[in-house]
Amino acid sequence: MNNNQKIRWRVVRWVIGFLGIGLFMYWNFFVYSALIYYKLINIMFFCMLFILFRVVFGPTPADRIIAVDILGVLMIGLTALLGLIYNQSFFMDIGLIWALMSFIASLAYAKILEGRSLDD
């Protein structure tokens, strides 16, 4: 791939990104009519789509580990928003347990990536 093709591919990527994010934000804030919490939850799901892109196409294993770790952090915010909508407090229990499992899993993944065994 020579230099000219590389620049053309970069321009195509920027156009796709701007069009995708702009269309989503336009639909979310001007077309879709609901409470503000539902719009914020839509933005969180859009973020999770990006994270799943990094999980699937990540070049190295460390990228996938980072993406899964951040997915657990976003899930706490999502459960807090859900709890604010339904005015129930058990959603935060789900978020806390999800974050705990995500923390232990990312530590275990880091240990395996470094080349040590789990009972080291």
Next chain:
Amino acid sequence: MIREIVGMVLILIGVTFDFLGVLGLVRLPDVYNRLQASTKCVTFGSAGILLGAFVLQGFTNFGFKVLLGIVFIFLTSPVAAHAIARASHRSGIKLSDESVADLYQQDHELKEE
């Protein structure tokens, strides 16, 4: 009234920081740069959303669980990020071509001498 406005502003700031952090996770060229961008999701993103929920709810059952969540993610997330960065550097993942210095590698070489 003021409490609702402050809570909604905190939640909006939190969602904005989450979105920018995830954009950095997709766009940046390197494992370490991606890690540095995506830990911004924690300190003002999800913690901002939880703080806004605490301001909206007050000292109720929900509010105490939210405070527990803030303390929990502030304790655990830097530990996980540090462990991932150390493991990925030790397993031999290269830095990107534009990066200037690798101080961890230099310290390691000095220690071996």
